[in-house]
Amino acid sequence: MTTQQKVPEPASQEVLIRVKNVALNFRDFAIATGKCPFPVKDNVLPCSDLSGEVVRVGNQVEDFAQGDKIIAPFDRKTLYSAMPDWHHSLGGCYDGVLQEYIAFPSSVLFKVPATSRLSFAQLLALVCTGTTAWNALYGNNPLKPGQAVLFLDTGGVSMTGPILAKAAGAVTIITSSSDDKLAQVQKRYGVDYTINYKSTPNWSQEVLKITNNHGADFILKNGGAGTIAQSIDAGSLPLVCEEKMPDVAALALSKGAIVRGIMVGSKQRLEDAARFVTYENLNVPVEKVFGFGREDVVSAFEYLVSGQHIGKVCIAAN
Template sequence: MSQQTVFRFPTRTSFSDLTTNKEKIPTPASHEVLIKVRAVSLNSRDCQIATSAYPFPIKDNVIPGSDAAGDIVALGDAVREFFPDLAEGDRVLTCFDQNRDYGPAKDVVAFQNGGGRDGVMAQYIVRAASAVVKVPRGAVQSYSELASLVCTGVTAWNALYGNVKLVPGQAVLVQGTGGTSMTALVLAKAAGATTIVTSSSETKLAAVREKVAPDHCINYRTTPDWASEAVRLTGGKGVDHIIEIGGLGTIEQSIAAVARGGVISIIGYLAEYDAAKVADVNIPLLALGKEAVLRGIQIGPRWMLEELVTFVVRRGLRFQVDREFAFERESIVDAYNALAEGKHVGKICVVVE
């Protein structure tokens, strides 16, 4: 077999622009590995890219998707010598950024799978051996769960351990019940934190209570001043780490909820906001008043994926995969629609035969 199925977006006006293509299975160059993709995990970013709403330039006719889990099926000539821990048959994850071992991204566009460069929605992909992370033996997680570690997982790990590190006994608040927040919730629970989830939906909160069992849930629609409730739930101290998904529409509440010296990890920008009202909020002064760390995050470097996957596999942590879709055009379009519709709790994935 030398041909494979690859999905591309030749135009990006709607999810239905996705096309099915028969293409040659690539041959790995000397420092590359050939991966049989087993699962692709979708992110909010993928919907933005498919509809030209993403704020960064996108490669023409891009293969979408940034997060893959799969098996190595062939090694380039030099891989055995320079990456002796990699072998055919190993389960691996693709790094979100192909050139970021440490520190901030060197180029926010060029090296991102499924954005500035081709992504992972294919049966086979080649990747630099330096841009994959091996899954340790004994992993109980499905390929979909593993794929979900690549973007939202590393983002959550970066928030909790990339700067001011989470300490057992501290309080962590995650905004909403999407992929990033649900992953951060599982990690925070495993680290011995007191956990708080906010959501717009009682149905979603009930699902989260049943599946992940956080310490506290707050409905941010019925309790718009959720910050006061979070402060009350933490005995007046406030929250040590906040996973900020809303952006301008929620930051004032986050600063009100954060403990003195606490961290607000600025990850998303999904909340609606009134521009005139927001303009009156003096964010620097509010942050100063709390001695809070407001830290912007863009996924994270390779070492974070390595640490994360080690932690997750050793602790046997399981993650919420809301739905899995088949590797067929109509089904993948349905997966995008499901993500955009926002009824999910956790991740939406595509299983690749």
């Protein structure tokens, strides 16, 4: 269903944004189909990731001007530190960004540096996936040059993450069940090593082989519990005993591993990732951009769910 509303007027400390592009995450599909386990507003407008340009500013806004290119964080409340919950997420508890114009408090927006060469669609790879990957790599023990980072599968975080890690001097490894996808990510984004987990079911041993038995220093996994045991087994610290230990807590303890649940990240994490990508002039992955009509939006969701994509699936709002 589509609705028509008047273009909002920004309040004194708000910025009116012309939405240029919106990105889809699997969370958006889960919300649309009633499968999201987190709080969701009734009849919520979908999507959390937007890039756009400033149209008007409130009379107390000093840091933004008409024409500025902006992105907004996933969570409207968490400017610094870790997200405490999901209660302030766009497209969940707050109406999302799949609209042509939207007013935001200026305090939550990030003004994209004028030196950035990223398109509006590319900027979207920084909002959820980029912030999550940055949080994983720098939110606890910061990534160091020469360390090995393993990305499981070719979802959004696992596509933006290798670009950030490789630019920081890390060795990058990625898994997938598709040889074609693995060949594409290696060609497009220069991933150092690829593993097909379907043809190499004991892929943790392959990781150890690649890293000269050191193991991966960072392992990023998008949801699901099916690969946690092998993920920890592929880590860099040796197991204390050889017995199989399906208990995740026991596995983590035996390796001295830090297992972190990462809920995207704050505005500060988004800013850090965006500045790094701008400074390094990185090629951020975008798979396909759909139109804004109802049928186009449905097609975008269908394409997302098909799992064909490598990089972000976007919608051009303007």
